[in-house]
Amino acid sequence: MSEYIDKRTVVQDVPVARRTVVETRRGMSGVAVTGLVVAAITAAAVITMMIVNSQQRNSDEALAQERARTAAAQQALAQPAQQPPVIVNMPPAQPPMLAIPYPVPGPSSAPIFARTAPSNASVEIDVTSRLQTDELLRPYAVNVKVSGGVATLSGKVPDEDLKKRAEKLALNVNAVHSVVNDIDVRP
Numbered sequence: 001m002s003e004y005i006d007k008r009t010v011v012q013d014v015p016v017a018r019r020t021v022v023e024t025r026r027g028m029s030g031v032a033v034t035g036l037v038v039a040a041i042t043a044a045a046v047i048t049m050m051i052v053n054s055q056q057r058n059s060d061e062a063l064a065q066e067r068a069r070t071a072a073a074q075q076a077l078a079q080p081a082q083q084p085p086v087i088v089n090m091p092p093a094q095p096p097m098l099a100i101p102y103p104v105p106g107p108s109s110a111p112i113f114a115r116t117a118p119s120n121a122s123v124e125i126d127v128t129s130r131l132q133t134d135e136l137l138r139p140y141a142v143n144v145k146v147s148g149g150v151a152t153l154s155g156k157v158p159d160e161d162l163k164k165r166a167e168k169l170a171l172n173v174n175a176v177h178s179v180v181n182d183i184d185v186r187p
Helices: 030-078 120-133 160-171
Strands: 004-009 020-025 142-147 150-157 178-185
Touching (some): 120 142, 120 160, 150 160, 160 178
Antiparallel strands (some): 004 020, 142 150
């Protein structure tokens, strides 16, 4: 803050003698007030820029996390689940010790290693993998649910040809017997 001294000469009605009046004003000069206003505006602008930068950084981090979760989910869908191998323990063949008075049933006609039907989850993964590996359908989110060999497709695609393409790909999976195509066509 600066002080200034204002010296003035006051002349009265009748000039008898010359008197110098010294007035002292205390306060801030116009330059000092202007400087404070400019400093306050600059500080407000810097604080606003820091807040906006912090918000942008937070939204960028959230977007990066969302992209990482999406990539992990797509990678998990692309890799089919591995099922443990079926191990059949057969007891060692032993010859009969005593003669049995009643007839023994003959060997069964069923194969020893009967193939089991795949689970609904593994069929869903197979259908989803087919849809995700297709170049034309990959950009669109098509949901797959399987129950008892019936695959239900849902989601949105831009034209009827992609809807039919998704249905054909689902029917090409071995365990799928029929397809319910609930995909919406929205250009």
